[in-house]
Each structure stands twice: as structure tokens, then as C-alpha cells.
Amino acid sequence: DSGVTQTPKHLITATGQRVTLRCSPRSGDLSVYWYQQSLDQGLQFLIHYYNGEERAKGNILERFSAQQFPDLHSELNLSSLELGDSALYFCASSVGGTGESPLHFGNGTRLTVT
Amino acid sequence: GDSVTQMEGPVTLSEEAFLTINCTYTATGYPSLFWYVQYPGEGLQLLLKATKADDKGSNKGFEATYRKETTSFHLEKGSVQVSDSAVYFCALRWSRTGGSYIPTFGRGTSLIVHP
Numbered sequence: 264d265s266g267v268t269q270t271p272k273h274l275i276t277a278t279g280q281r282v283t284l285r286c287s288p289r290s291g292d293l294s295v296y297w298y299q300q301s302l303d304q305g306l307q308f309l310i311h312y313y314n315g316e317e318r319a320k321g322n323i324l325e326r327f328s329a330q331q332f333p334d335l336h337s338e339l340n341l342s343s344l345e346l347g348d349s350a351l352y353f354c355a356s357s358v359g360g361t362g363e364s365p366l367h368f369g370n371g372t373r374l375t376v377t
Numbered sequence: 378g379d380s381v382t383q384m385e386g387p388v389t390l391s392e393e394a395f396l397t398i399n400c401t402y403t404a405t406g407y408p409s410l411f412w413y414v415q416y417p418g419e420g421l422q423l424l425l426k427a428t429k430a431d432d433k434g435s436n437k438g439f440e441a442t443y444r445k446e447t448t449s450f451h452l453e454k455g456s457v458q459v460s461d462s463a464v465y466f467c468a469l470r471w472s473r474t475g476g477s478y479i480p481t482f483g484r485g486t487s488l489i490v491h492p
Contacts, residue, residue, distance in 0.1 A: 308482075
């Protein structure tokens with residue numbers, strides 16, 4: 264058990280809809296990273312938050328947004344969903360924000376857009 | 378930008394065979410290097426890491442040595458087990474503008490071990 268909790272485990276929704284994915288980091292970890300994993304693109308970095316502040320953005324679409332709350336949990340919002348957004352979305356946490364400390368991953372949310 | 382290249386899978390082996398999964402990187406400076414493993418239905422978990430040249434990371438019989446001269450971090454295990462069947466990801470820390478360091482991952486290599 265990594266200590267990182269992601270909910271829900273599975274989401275099935277229709278094109279054009281909006282969903283929210285939730286992540287609770289491991290106790291004591293200040294950094295939260297979001298990744299998208301698909302068969303053809305591998306593991307793609309989306310966004311990084313450290314102690315409530317956005318630190319870096321990867322190839323995150325404008326239709327996607329995220330935030331980290333004062334209690335350090337994070338939410339990833341995906342809107343105007345398209346079929347191509349179907350993927351596994353992982354949250355990972357770490358103690359620091361420098362990328363040197365290991366990441367602890369949740370078990371992911373599998374999003375299916377129909 | 379910085380990147381990681383892994384050998385494509387799947388790698389299929391018999392139990393007790395020797396395993397090598399190749400990983401090379403492109404980076405400025407000397408980033409920390411990692412191997413993560415993903416078992417079916419789970420998230421990635423850290424397998425081992427190395428923080429400087431010639432460092433050897435090891436865990437659960439797996440080893441990888443940080444080779445600066447060849448910019449490589451190949452994963453090896455002397456005798457694989459069926460339970461090692463998983464997807465293995467090589468990763469490095471890279472820097473972005475503004476000083477935020479983000480781990481970046483290779484595409485993953487699937488390992489299948491037959492009894």
C-alpha cells in the first residue's frame with residue numbers, strides 16, 4: 264500500500280461531459296503529480312503541485328485543470344470529454360518538490376469515455 | 378528537453394533466466410535515475426534508484442548501474458521468477474524553467490516470465 268488514495272477507481276461517462284478525479288497524497292507528502300497513462304502514449308506528465316501551489320505543467324490540455332487544497336488533497340477536472348481522453352489517470356506524491364525523492368503512486372482512476 | 382529511451386517489449390523469458398532491460402537517457406547535468414515497476418492493476422512503485430555516476434541501485438535481486446560515459450541505466454536480474462512479470466519503467470529527474478524538477482518516464486517495458 265503506497266498510502267496514496269485515488270477515487271473513483273473507475274469512471275464511465277459520455278463525450279462532452281465533465282468529471283473530477285480525486286487524490287489524497289501520502290501523509291507528510293507535500294507534492295502531488297498527475298500523470299495520464301494510455302497504451303499509445305505511455306506515461307505522460309500533466310501537472311505538479313507543491314504545498315498548494317502549481318509548480319509545473321506538462322502536456323495538459325486546456326480542457327483539463329487541477330488544484331491542490333489546503334489539506335493537500337488534489338483534484339483533476341476534465342471537461343468537454345472526448346473519446347481520446349479514455350486512459351488511466353495516476354496521482355503520485357512525494358515529500359519534496361525537486362523530483363529527487365521517490366514518487367508514491369495511487370492505483371489510478373480508469374476513465375472510459377463513450 | 379531531457380528524455381528516457383527504453384527497449385520495447387514485451388520481453389518474454391523462462392523462469393530463472395537472466396534479465397536485461399536497456400535504458401538510455403539524454404539530460405543536461407547528472408540527474409538522479411530510477412526504475413519503477415507496475416504490477417497488473419496497480420500504480421507504479423519505486424524499484425531502485427541511483428543519484429550519481431557509478432552508483433549501483435539494487436532491490437529484490439534487481440540491479441542497475443548509473444553509467445555516465447554511456448548515459449545508460451540498464452536493469453538486470455540474474456534469475457527471474459514468474460512473480461517478476463510486470464511493466465518496468467526507467468525514469469529520470471529533469472528540470473523545467475523556473476526550477477521545478479519533474480520525474481519523466483520511459484514508455485515502459487513489459488516483462489513476461491513463463492514457468
